[in-house]
């Protein structure tokens with residue numbers, strides 16, 4: 001089994017060193033960054049299995065980093081906090097962090113907690129079978145082959161409608177009704193314009209596919225023959 005990868009986001013080198021040492025000794029693969037921006041970038045490029053996140057960072061605060069991490073992933077996050085009011089916020093606001101550790105902390109205790117969290121996330125239900133589109137209504141997010149699409153409100157509404165019934169041809173009229181709230185100000189070409197921008201975003205993920213099909217004179221439908229994975 002490969003070593004669990006842990007991203008340490010901490011601007012104090014002394015603490016980061018201690019953590020890296022404790023984690024490496026205990027069979028983890030640690031990686032250290034000192035800023036929120038570096039953490040977000042690292043997590044996009046080489047996602048860790050768990051993130052240890054200091055609340056007081058020089059650029060973004062840890063809560064903001066946490067919020068942005070959560071936009072694209074469910075990676076477990078453990079906050080490192082130095083102050084009682086930060087702990088109150090972690091606990092009281094129910095941010096959805098997996099745990100927190102108050103500084104100063106015992107590295108051994110922290111490592112033990114990480115093990116518990118990783119065991120818990122390993123027991124989480126297996127991911128659903130591969131499918132091209134996954135809609136997360138709670139976050140108003142759609143993933144296309146695993147990639148979160150950056151969608152405007154109407155693009156989201158349009159794509160969600162199409163994805164719910166692959167193969168069903170929706171007229172522009174029906175799409176306007178279902179997706180747009182200010183019906184009187186909208187025109188058919190509004191739908192076309194949004195389909196166009198949506199197609200460009202889908203193309204950026206899968207250039208060879210045509211997920212939204214045009215049915216001349218009648219409207220649009222989601223292709224039924226998309227491969228389950230790329």
Ligand code: CA
Nearest residue numbers: 011054056057
């Ligand atoms: Ca700090």
